[in-house]
Amino acid sequence: MPDLSSRQVSQLPPLQAIRVFDAVARHLSFTRAAGELAMTQAAVSYQIKVLEERIGAPLFLRRPRQIVLTEAGQRLAPAVGEAFAILGQAYAAVRGGADGLLCVTTVLTFASNWLAHRLGSFQIAHPALAVRLETSSRLTDFAREEADIAIRSGAGKWPGLEAHKLFDADFTPMLSPKLAASIGGVKEPADLLRLPILDPGDIWWNEWFSAAGVHSHDLARRPGSSMGAQAYEANAAIAGHGVAILTRALFKAELADGRLIQPFDLVGDDGHAYWLVYPEARRNVPKIRAFRDWLLAEIAC
Amino acid sequence: MPDLSSRQVSQLPPLQAIRVFDAVARHLSFTRAAGELAMTQAAVSYQIKVLEERIGAPLFLRRPRQIVLTEAGQRLAPAVGEAFAILGQAYAAVRGGADGLLCVTTVLTFASNWLAHRLGSFQIAHPALAVRLETSSRLTDFAREEADIAIRSGAGKWPGLEAHKLFDADFTPMLSPKLAASIGGVKEPADLLRLPILDPGDIWWNEWFSAAGVHSHDLARRPGSSMGAQAYEANAAIAGHGVAILTRALFKAELADGRLIQPFDLVGDDGHAYWLVYPEARRNVPKIRAFRDWLLAEIAC
DNA sequence: TATGACCCATAAGGAGGCCTTATGCCGGAC
DNA sequence: GTCCGGCATAAGGCCTCCTTATGGGTCATA
Structure with missing residues (x-):
């Protein structure tokens, strides 16, 4: 059971009743307010009664043709209207802003x-x-x-x-054309080992070399791949500092304009x-x- | 079935959810907000979820030790706080004012x-x-x-x-001492008929004279008594303009200080x-x- | 004066919103 | 590793709140 400690419990009356009151105060009619609120006149009557009992004073005087606000109602209505205006505005802004x-x-x-x-x-x-x-x-x-x-x-x-x-998220080696030319071209996978391997600890290297049938036990092993940070290695590769193992889809542009080349069709894929x-x-x-x-x-x- | 015509239906989310949001935003804790609202933490969680679904965006980020407002929540919180402050103030004023x-x-x-x-x-x-x-x-x-x-x-x-x-609401004739003296004193009911009768159409006169055994058919008859407007006739009686038929309890002071006298103990009473x-x-x-x-x-x- | 229109009040009944209890999950602290 | 603090979720039930139906009262019209 929660306690009632912190802060004075504002003890506001049922909020639904206040919303109904707002509509009635604007229309000065239970029936029309019911129309706006999409409920029946009986429900409006009920809510107003609830609110009046909670406040301890009538909010409307029931006159033959129409209703009018009592003094208490007149005091309450503007504030309620303002509060709902603020609420509605903020709510709309959040929806719009979001x-x-x-x-x-x-x-x-x-x-x-x-x-x-x-x-x-x-x-x-x-x-x-x-x-x-x-x-x-x-x-x-x-x-x-x-x-x-x-x-x-x-x-x-x-x-x-x-x-x-x-x-x-496939992977295959890539390097700059200039670097490839520096060793007379990369003809087969083993040629890559004669070049600097960028991020040799990446598990992708191991998998790719295995798939290519190349023994590469001298590469360090790391638990994961650098997927997600390929941009750094790619830059290094474009600059000719070494060979990187990269995802094709992410370097279509570099491959297309020749900044990088993909020497082998063999592509690794760990699913x-x-x-x-x-x-x-x-x-x-x-x-x-x-x-x-x-x-x-x-x-x- | 009511129609949804007048005014754009503001389509505010459940107000109870907003009230809960207000408390949570102030406490930055579901549990503490539940304490303030005197409900369980589960209920708070439920209401916040309802509101978030209605808005279409999260309002809080659930971090390990605490929660924080999202951008949407930050936009909503101040307005909601203000709206409830206005509401609470107005409500208190109405209760106080009333x-x-x-x-x-x-x-x-x-x-x-x-x-x-x-x-x-x-x-x-x-x-x-x-x-x-x-x-x-x-x-x-x-x-x-x-x-x-x-x-x-x-x-x-x-x-x-x-x-x-x-x-x-009893009634008995009263007159000024001076007027009574002008006819040598009022000794018996019939003496009154020698003086001006104030508002002779009042049914009380008829009843009283009947009870007194005095024939008074010359008095005009009116359906009701002037009860409630006795002050006018009393003033006339005090001024010595005639005899009025009045309620004793209302003229204790006048009878006590002698401005009026009650000549007979006989008191009429129509219940x-x-x-x-x-x-x-x-x-x-x-x-x-x-x-x-x-x-x-x-x-x- | 009778009749219909309009509006609010009230009663009865039912659906569902909302709260509670109970439990699970996760992260951090000792 | 275990406990603790805090939020999420499921199941269940109460009770609020809405609807339908009806009545009363006033005003307008015939």
């Missing part, structure tokens, strides 16, 4: 290598929507962080969350992928739907 | 001949209570007129009203009385109780 700001949290690489180029087209399509982009390497907990949508990688199953697959996720319960929130639809369409291109 | 003003409606004679002398002692006993005195000859309809208490005459039974008997009445439902309203107790005590003197 609709106008979209918080997307994503891993860095996806933001810089994929989203950044295309976000403009989303904002043109939805000029009323402001997008706040946050990057974080940790998984997003929607209950704990303020985010509407997250881009995360994983197996695609999270309880309570709806997930749309964007693309596979993980990039996903767009959001709480199931919010699946129909307009701004979330807008972003989801836009992003999936872009991915499909 | 408690501070007592509207008494009464027949003129009672006000001028009985209440006026003694009201001072009531106001001294209840300095916080302002009394507004209204006189009206009609019966008071508490649903239609703004009154807390009424003094009315009648048989003492009105549905929905509580009535306390003040004194009988009516003066009553103090108020709506049953308000029997325990402090100001009503105060006035009732005071008046009954004064009457008992």
Whole structure:
């Protein structure tokens, strides 16, 4: 049983009764107030009676053709009206404001290598929507962080969350053409070992070399991959500092314009992928739907 | 079925949920808010969830040790707080204000001949209570007129009203000593007929003369008595313009100081009385109780 | 004067909002 | 590792609040 300690219990009367009173005071009619409130005249009569009994004084005088406010009612009505105006305004602002700001949290690489180029087209399509982009390497907990949508990688199953697959988190070595030329070209996987390996501890290297049939026990091992922070290694690779193992979908542009080359068709895949996720319960929130639809369409291109 | 026409339906979320939100926003704790609201933590959790679903966005972030407001929550909280402050203030003012003003409606004679002398002692006993005195000859309809208490005459039974008997509405002739002396004194009822009869149409005259065994068919008859407007006739009688038929209890002072004399012990009584009445439902309203107790005590003197 | 329209009050009945109890889950602290 | 503090969730029941139906009272019209 809770105690009644902290703060004086305001002991406000039933709020529903006050809302009804507000409508009646504006209309000076039970019947018309009932119309506005979408309830019956009897219900309005009941609520007013409740309020009057709670206050201990009548709020309206029942005259033949109409009702009029008593002195008590006249004192109460303006304040109630103001309070509900504030409430309604704030509520509308929150709905509007919440609709106008979209918080997307994503891993860095996806933001810089994929989203950044295309976000403009989303904002043109939805000029009323402001997008706040946050990057974080940790998984997003929607209950704990303020985010509407997250881009995360994983197996695609999270309880309570709806997930749309964007693309596979595959991996394959990439390097700058200049670096490849420096050793006369990269012809077969083993050639890579003659070059600096960027982030050799990444488990992806091990998996890829195994798949390629290359013995690579001299590479350090780390429990995870650097997925999500590929942008750093990619920059190093473009600068010619070494070979990086990267996800193709994130470097389409670099591969297309020749800043990076993918020497082998062999692509590793540990079953993980990039996903767009959001709480199931919010699946129909307009701004979330807008972003989801836009992003999936872009991915499909 | 009511229609939803007039005014945009504000479509506010459940008000109870907003009240709970207000408390939670102030405490930044479901548990403590539950304490303030005298409900369980589970109920608070439920209401916040309802509100969040209605708004379409979370209002709090659930962090391990505490909760914090989301951006939406931050926007909503101050307005809600303000609205409830206004509401609470107005409500308190109405209760206080209603408690501070007592509207008494009464027949003129009672006000001028009985209440006026003694009201001072009531106001001294209840300095916080302002009394507004209204006189009206009609019966008071508490649903239609703004009154807390009424003094009315009648048989003492009105549905929905509580009535306390003040004194009988008896009647007996009164006149000024000087007028009586002008005919050598009033020895027996028939002597009165040699003097001007004030308001001879009053049914009381007829009844009294009948009871006195005096034939008085020359008096005009009117359906009712002038009870409630006796003050006018009393003034005329004091001025020596004639004989009035009056209620003893209302002219104790005049009889005591000799401005009026009551020549005969014979007193008419049609069963009516003066009553103090108020709506049953308000029997325990402090100001009503105060006035009732005071008046009954004064009457008992 | 009778009749209909309008408006509020009241009674009876039922649906559902809302609260409670009980329990689970999670993170942090000792 | 275990306990503790705090929120979430499920099940169940009360009681508020709404609806339908009806009555009373006043005003307007015939």
